[in-house]
Amino acid sequence: MSACHSPSRRDFLRLSLAGGLCWAASRAAIGAAADSAGSHSAQAKASVLVFLEGGPSHIDMFDPKPGQETNGPFKAIDTKIAGVQFSEHFGKLAVVADRLTVIRSLSSPEGDHDRAQVLLHTGYQPTPALNYPAIGSVVARETAVDDLDLPAFVSFGDTTGPGYLGQQFAPFVVGDVNNISPNLNLPEGLTETRVSRRLRAVQALNTSFGSRVDANTATDFSRLTVRANRFRQSPAMKTVDWAAAEPKAWEAYGGTNGDGNVARMFLAARRMLEHGAKFIEIRIGGWDTHTDNFNQVAALAGPLDAALAAFLTDLGQRGLLDQTLVAMFGEFGRTPKINGDNGRDHWNDAFSAVLAGGGVRGGQAIGKSDAKGEAVAERPVKVADLHATILSAFGVDPAKQYRTPDGRPIKLTNAGEVVREVFG
Amino acid sequence: MAGCYLLVVSVLAQTAAPAIGDGPGQLDAALNQFYAASGITPAAAADDATFLRRVWFDVAGRTPPVAEVRKFLDSKLPDKRNAAIDELLASEHAANHFGRLWTEYLTDRRPFEQPEYNGRIVQNFLRDAWLEKKDYRQLVSELLAGEGGSDTSGPANFLLRYNAQPTPLAGAVSKKFLGLTMQCAECHDHPFTTWKRHEFWGLAAYFGRLRRMQPVEVPAGDQDQQAYVLVVERGAGELRIPDQDAKPDQEGKRPFKAVYPQLPGQTEAVVADGPANKSRRQPLIEWVTASDNPYFAKHYVNRTWQRLFGAPLVVSFELPPPGDKVSAFKAELLDLLTKDFVASGYDLAQPLRTIVRSQAYQRDAALPKASAAAQPQATTRAPAVSESQSRELLAHYAVRPLSADETFLSMAQATGYKGDFTDSEVSALTREDFGYDQATGAFSAVPLSVQRGLALLNSDHIRGACDMAAAATQRMFGPTPGPKHIEWLFLATYGRPPRAKEVEAMLKLAGEEDAPAGLHDVAWTLLNSAEFNTNH
Numbered sequence: 001m002s003a004c005h006s007p008s009r010r011d012f013l014r015l016s017l018a019g020g021l022c023w024a025a026s027r028a029a030i031g032a033a034a035d036s037a038g039s040h041s042a043q044a045k046a047s048v049l050v051f052l053e054g055g056p057s058h059i060d061m062f063d064p065k066p067g068q069e070t071n072g073p074f075k076a077i078d079t080k081i082a083g084v085q086f087s088e089h090f091g092k093l094a095v096v097a098d099r100l101t102v103i104r105s106l107s108s109p110e111g112d113h114d115r116a117q118v119l120l121h122t123g124y125q126p127t128p129a130l131n132y133p134a135i136g137s138v139v140a141r142e143t144a145v146d147d148l149d150l151p152a153f154v155s156f157g158d159t160t161g162p163g164y165l166g167q168q169f170a171p172f173v174v175g176d177v178n179n180i181s182p183n184l185n186l187p188e189g190l191t192e193t194r195v196s197r198r199l200r201a202v203q204a205l206n207t208s209f210g211s212r213v214d215a216n217t218a219t220d221f222s223r224l225t226v227r228a229n230r231f232r233q234s235p236a237m238k239t240v241d242w243a244a245a246e247p248k249a250w251e252a253y254g255g256t257n258g259d260g261n262v263a264r265m266f267l268a269a270r271r272m273l274e275h276g277a278k279f280i281e282i283r284i285g286g287w288d289t290h291t292d293n294f295n296q297v298a299a300l301a302g303p304l305d306a307a308l309a310a311f312l313t314d315l316g317q318r319g320l321l322d323q324t325l326v327a328m329f330g331e332f333g334r335t336p337k338i339n340g341d342n343g344r345d346h347w348n349d350a351f352s353a354v355l356a357g358g359g360v361r362g363g364q365a366i367g368k369s370d371a372k373g374e375a376v377a378e379r380p381v382k383v384a385d386l387h388a389t390i391l392s393a394f395g396v397d398p399a400k401q402y403r404t405p406d407g408r409p410i411k412l413t414n415a416g417e418v419v420r421e422v423f424g
Numbered sequence: 425m426a427g428c429y430l431l432v433v434s435v436l437a438q439t440a441a442p443a444i445g446d447g448p449g450q451l452d453a454a455l456n457q458f459y460a461a462s463g464i465t466p467a468a469a470a471d472d473a474t475f476l477r478r479v480w481f482d483v484a485g486r487t488p489p490v491a492e493v494r495k496f497l498d499s500k501l502p503d504k505r506n507a508a509i510d511e512l513l514a515s516e517h518a519a520n521h522f523g524r525l526w527t528e529y530l531t532d533r534r535p536f537e538q539p540e541y542n543g544r545i546v547q548n549f550l551r552d553a554w555l556e557k558k559d560y561r562q563l564v565s566e567l568l569a570g571e572g573g574s575d576t577s578g579p580a581n582f583l584l585r586y587n588a589q590p591t592p593l594a595g596a597v598s599k600k601f602l603g604l605t606m607q608c609a610e611c612h613d614h615p616f617t618t619w620k621r622h623e624f625w626g627l628a629a630y631f632g633r634l635r636r637m638q639p640v641e642v643p644a645g646d647q648d649q650q651a652y653v654l655v656v657e658r659g660a661g662e663l664r665i666p667d668q669d670a671k672p673d674q675e676g677k678r679p680f681k682a683v684y685p686q687l688p689g690q691t692e693a694v695v696a697d698g699p700a701n702k703s704r705r706q707p708l709i710e711w712v713t714a715s716d717n718p719y720f721a722k723h724y725v726n727r728t729w730q731r732l733f734g735a736p737l738v739v740s741f742e743l744p745p746p747g748d749k750v751s752a753f754k755a756e757l758l759d760l761l762t763k764d765f766v767a768s769g770y771d772l773a774q775p776l777r778t779i780v781r782s783q784a785y786q787r788d789a790a791l792p793k794a795s796a797a798a799q800p801q802a803t804t805r806a807p808a809v810s811e812s813q814s815r816e817l818l819a820h821y822a823v824r825p826l827s828a829d830e831t832f833l834s835m836a837q838a839t840g841y842k843g844d845f846t847d848s849e850v851s852a853l854t855r856e857d858f859g860y861d862q863a864t865g866a867f868s869a870v871p872l873s874v875q876r877g878l879a880l881l882n883s884d885h886i887r888g889a890c891d892m893a894a895a896a897t898q899r900m901f902g903p904t905p906g907p908k909h910i911e912w913l914f915l916a917t918y919g920r921p922p923r924a925k926e927v928e929a930m931l932k933l934a935g936e937e938d939a940p941a942g943l944h945d946v947a948w949t950l951l952n953s954a955e956f957n958t959n960h
Binding site: 129181197 | 788
């Protein structure tokens with residue numbers, strides 16, 4: 001089988017063996033059918049997806065329509081990008097807009113939450129015939145190395161799974177940022193000496209099992225135990241009291257605004273990136289604003305605006321922004337028409353995404369929606385194009401093919417084309 | 425001795441299996457012939473303890489209880505392996521395991537109560553089918569012909585999983601019962617097969633008269649009634665879909681047209697209705713379960729193989745066969761096992777029974793050391809079959825990590841720990857002795873995943889289980905750790921007695937702490953080891 005000799009296949013096997021996943025890999029029988037990289041010079045090594053669950057209102061955020069009745073009560077404010085305005089509730093992001101590319105011409109065929117969330121995560125419309133992998137799983141599959149202190153794909157909040165890539169590329173889901181993993185802490189009274197003694201005893205049993213029964217499996221389990229124990233000790237996996245540990249950052253990230261969980265997720269994400277995480281999803285819910293849209297968006301915007309702006313600045317100062325692609329979007333936008341409950345409903349004919357870092361050329365808006373924000377007017381971007389663009393930041397060819405466990409060749413994106421201007 | 429024979433006779437009489445045939449012998453003959461032709465030296469037969477633990481996992485989804493291990497190892501009966509297999513296949517454990525696995529397969533979800541349907545009721549239906557020895561054709565016919573209330577009916581809940589709607593049901597029927605991906609043809613002619621769009625819709629139309637009905641007036645706050653749905657089939661009405669051949673109007677919408685039932689491969693839709701009171705679904709059910717349907721029986725056997733060994737014998741019924749020797753042989757094995765299944769009268773347990781009774785299934789995981797050493801010296805030709813292929817062909821057993829359920833159940837079985845499983849309603853319905861929700865919560869993450877690793881290291885479950893195990897051994901054998909404590913812990917977790925060196929090492933470990941803590945550490949060590957966490 002020629003695919004066995006391609007570099008990507010070899011890398012995958014190396015990862016599998018080293019990561020202790022060789023059973024899963026052989027069972028899933030995933031093979032890469034292509035291994036060419038994207039054509040522009042790739043620089044992203046990690047990615048953060050800020051997913052605004054529920055469908056954030058594009059007009060009330062990054063695509064205001066001042067003077068139009070669809071605009072609603074929010075004022076539009078100038079940003080660091082000449083001629084590009086944001087809503088007044090994103091003043092901090094406006095100041096760092098020289099780091100941002102705003103795409104204002106997304107559209108999608110899905111207006112149902114579940115289906116659209118799958119589409120925005122996988123780049124494919126959902127079908128019962130095949131489960132497509134979340135982009136976080138694809139990035140983990142393409143980039144992860146063994147000696148990480150923490151899982152390659154971490155998601156704050158439950159998200160779309162690894163699909164046909166198999167569970168070895170599933171996200172490590174953090175259900176509650178105030179308790180990153182309940183099993184990270186040793187039971188009370190258990191000393192490190194006792195833990196080490198137990199672990200040595202496990203390794204001895206595994207070595208014996210390996211010599212009698214199956215050496216690979218024994219190695220896999222010994223490595224897993226060591227890895228899990230290493231993750232337990234990794235500072236990046238600890239739940240941190242940020243207000244006490246980094247009061248200045250806590251303030252800058254907007255921790256004092258609301259319950260502080262948005263700031264906590266971004267700060268934890270920063271720490272995980274510093275420790276080598278490859279893909280982090282931060283899910284922020286509440287954007288399904290069918291009623292009372294404006295008060296709700298204003299309340300949601302505060303913590304998000306502060307945290308994302310501080311996060312980008314912080315990553316920049318730490319020299320991490322160039323290698324970290326940050327993307328923010330939700331499953332669709334919201335109706336330009338304001339409904340009888342002062343709300344906005346689902347709208348998938350025009351919405352926005354924000355990109356930064358990882359080689360993204362800041363300070364630009366790509367594409368336009370029409371005067372009322374109802375339809376795409378210029379430079380349409382499909383969801384598959386957005387995925388192709390994110391993958392290409394990593395040097396991954398969006399047309400690359402994987403094989404599903406039953407042998408079907410499937411492209412990483414659904415004919416997605418890289419939005420070249422993003423990297424300018 | 426006479427007493428022992430009596431015991432066996434009574435076991436066989438209880439389980440009175442249908443004609444077993446010589447499936448296992450045929451399977452072994454075919455495999456041995458292939459091994460000989462391909463230069464494969466199969467592994468030696470596994471010892472009794474290894475066999476018993478393996479078959480308990482594959483049939484009952486858990487490690488065997490200490491008493492069963494002792495009884496089996498002490499037994500001198502010549503045919504004790506087959507007797508143990510028959511007893512286990514007829515047990516509630518086997519029925520529960522089948523119910524769990526097939527509910528997950530048929531619904532693509534864990535067998536929980538969901539907003540649209542109750543997976544636990546589907547599971548209960550499947551487990552009862554196993555216990556009642558319902559044949560597979562009957563089982564599938566009942567599932568597809570389902571009508572009734574969501575509070576009790578297994579088939580109705582299966583249909584509700586697919587919203588009792590034509591399109592998802594057509595996809596589910598072709599995929600779950602025939603192993604075909606006709607769903608692709610919902611939107612376009614299938615790219616890799618001959619399935620056409622009209623064939624998919626023809627299939628869907630058989631479900632065109634299904635309706636979900638809910639009570640019109642629900643007393644406020646009555647959760648049960650709010651969730652209650654009745655699945656019924658009406659006597660008239662057709663499935664209507666946008667007519668792709670018609671011209672779209674100004675808004676881009678096409679007029680609707682009725683689609684009529686049509687079986688795949690038929691050239692014309694069946695417009696005329698059948699006799700009065702005959703279900704619209706009946707011709708479809710007859711076609712799906714027909715003895716000359718080339719996929720129906722085969723797919724069940726293929727899935728059973730996959731359940732045991734992680735991959736099916738034939739990857740796809742639709743793609744052209746891969747063309748290599750091993751794939752072609754595996755297709756022959758599937759035919760052989762399918763014939764055996766059909767000859768048994770579609771007995772649900774038959775494929776499993778035939779496979780686990782074979783010598784091939786009962787081999788060691790490790791290849792013989794001598795042959796492994798001899799390989800490099802063979803200068804004549806490269807081996808025609810890779811090691812992973814020879815494992816797929818059962819020349820040596822493929823070690824696999826435990827699932828979440830198997831992990832939790834085995835931990836519970838080995839230690840007596842039940843977590844905080846107090847949901848008597850669930851227990852009454854599914855007659856399961858463990859809480860799925862806990863298994864899902866703590867161990868759902870895949871084998872070898874970090875979450876699983878952390879749960880094994882640090883979770884409350886592992887701590888509770890180790891406490892129970894330590895206390896149990898102290899109750900039975902006294903407060904001070906000795907060889908008997910260690911032996912029991914090995915039997916409970918590994919299903920085998922410890923070696924002398926292992927007793928020594930574990931007693932040393934136990935001696936580092938005070939008695940309960942020391943035994944706790946031994947249990948923890950065993951539960952975290954590769955030997956416990958795999959079926960091998």
